[in-house]
Amino acid sequence: MTPNIVQTTPIPGQKPGTSGLRKKTRIFMQPHYLENYVQAIFDGIGGVQGKTLVVGGDGRYFNDRAIQVILRMAAANGAAECIVGQGGILSTPAASHLIRKRGADGGLILSASHNPGGPDEDFGLKYNGPNGGPATEGVTEKIFARTTDIDSYRILEAHDVDLGAIGVTNLGDMRVEIVDPVTDYAALMESLFDFDAIRRLFASGFRMRFDAMHAVTGPYATEILETRLGAAPGTVVNGIPSPDFGGGHPDPNPIWAKDLMDHMYADGGPDFGAASDGDGDRNMVVGAKCYVSPSDSLAVLADLAHLAPGYARGLAGIARSMPTSAAADRVAAAKGIECFATPTGWKFFGNLLDAGRATICGEESAGTGSDHVREKDGLWAVLLWLNILAVTGKSVQALMDDHWARYGRNYYSRHDYEAVDAAAANTLMADLRAQFDSLPGQSFGPLVVEMADEFAYDDPVDGSRSTGQGIRVGFTSGGRVMYRLSGTGTEGATLRVYLEQLETDPAALAQDAQAALAPVIAAADRIAGIRARTGRDAPDVIT
Ligand code: G16
Secondary structure (H helix, E strand, C coil): CCEEEEECCCCCCCCCEECEEEEEHHHHCCCCHHHHHHHHHHHHCCCCCCCEEEEEECCCCCHHHHHHHHHHHHHHCCCCEEEEEEEEECCHHHHHHHHHHCCCCEEEEECCCCCCCCCCCEEEEEEECCCCCECCHHHHHHHHHHHHHCCEEEEECCCCCCCCCCEEEEECCEEEEEECCCHHHHHHHHHHCCHHHHHHHHHCCCCEEEECCCCCHHHHHHHHHHHHCCCCCCCEECCCCCCCHHHCCCCCCCCCCHHHHHHHHCCCCCCEEEEECCCCCEEEEEECCEEECHHHHHHHHHHHHHHCHHHCCCCCEEEEECCCCCHHHHHHHHHCCEEEEECCCHHHHHHHHHCCCCCEEEECCCEEEECCCCCCCHHHHHHHHHHHHHHHCCCHHHHHHHHHHHHCEEEEEEEEEEEECHHHHHHHHHHHHCCCCCCCCCEECCEEEEEEEECCEECCCCCCEECCCCEEEEECCCCEEEEEECCCCCCCEEEEEEEEEEECCHHHCCCCHHHHCHHHHHHHHHHHCHHHHHCCCCCCEEC
16 A cells, blocks of 8 residues: 555644634535644654554544544554544543553544534544643644645555454554553543542442533443442433534533533432533533532642542642632642642643642633643543542532632632624724723722733743733732633634632622622623623623
8 A cells, every 4th residue: 555645735724722623524524624634733743654643532523534534644654553442432531641651652632622513513633742731832833834834645545444343453554453442541540549439439329410411421431430430320321422412512511511400409419410521521510509610629629639549649739720710729828839820721731740740730611630641631520529529428518618618719700702703802802902001990890900911821841931821800809800712612703701709708608609700790891891892792601
């Protein structure tokens, strides 16, 4: 089999966002589109000659076809080996683990994360490096630069590889190993958590509902929760991955996981609920009538992680993205450990994790994880919660009440305005920048602006600087608002408005978050003129 060299020309708009390239599936399916981008990845990372790559995805529509193309191109580009999840399935954290465990040179993960899947929905492709983490900004720039001057790609003419059959085959001179997607990951989880304690918890009648949202975590959750930990059959719902996620939106938040919320807020509902997203890196946790925000979840997990064997020695440090609430900072301060605030995007945690300066990381966008892999990890967060519940014997609500009583409560919410006109969104941001000098000292209802700026990050490990990472307005009350344009949407612009207010009065810790944040919400709108500029009366999504 001789590799074909196919002449091509650059396709505009192949600029990766927060997490690889995400586009409508039909765009990815256009002639040369996927091929151009895969070749740009290979060229951008210095070629794949003699390299080993991990390949897998979340099972969404086009996942299987795209993997066949990637394998033929990897073979044609001289890769030594591809390790592929059976059926083309690998959750993002499982892929990260496999890259690390097998000492691979990197991996290609096919997913548009929490975005819906199907021929008229979204598809995505991201490259993870040899540390198992998302491509750094430098590598991403090289990949993008290559998309702008690509003139050919290499592909083998060959039959499809049988992705269903575990074992080793060859594609041209390249070795292809099809592996069970769950086994290695489940073993890693078993090494970190007290499975005996969790088993006893389930045996005592503790009831859980895990909503896999028809996405990739179904097989992982069923094996770990039901088979290994003895949770009742039926604990995992929507557990079979489907190419269009059952027609749903695999985004674990109270809006898209409403069915789970309804079960958890019903009288006599389960003790603990959780959900994960399309590719298994995000999580939502909810107790009986007690939703836990991602920012609070990070703080609680960081505070109590030492109750799990994998973290019994304590944490080196905690990292959060800047838009995430400062609840975790208060835990870090109490423990006397380092705390980092990074730009949005898991890639910014990589250096801190590799350098051993952060052990646990998290983001407001439903991502939590640790140094066990280099991605956020939905099931990991769920298992750490279970470990903590099992060891303390407390309910989720009791743990939250304890936490707020000790540290105060960072009331927090994110308001999203989706598919906004991109020009209007950019003007809104530009006009905010123009107010940095004039805002301090101005009053908005009961709030007085203390500072306004655009977040820039100096990586403490490699010294690189990342600018333009979201606009911050801080109030003298300790509250703040952040404005940021999403890097993962596929239609127009998505404006994210992050709202936070610290409350330490013991009598005011049990308010509804939207009510507690009302002054910050009103100020956020007045400062940026959101309603007038977007023409929207209210956010599309409130989390
Ligand atoms: C991706 C990144 C996350 C990041 C999120 C932000 O999540 O992996 O680290 O927090 O994007 O999204 P946006 O730019 O839309 O605010 P995922 O789960 O989509 O891969």
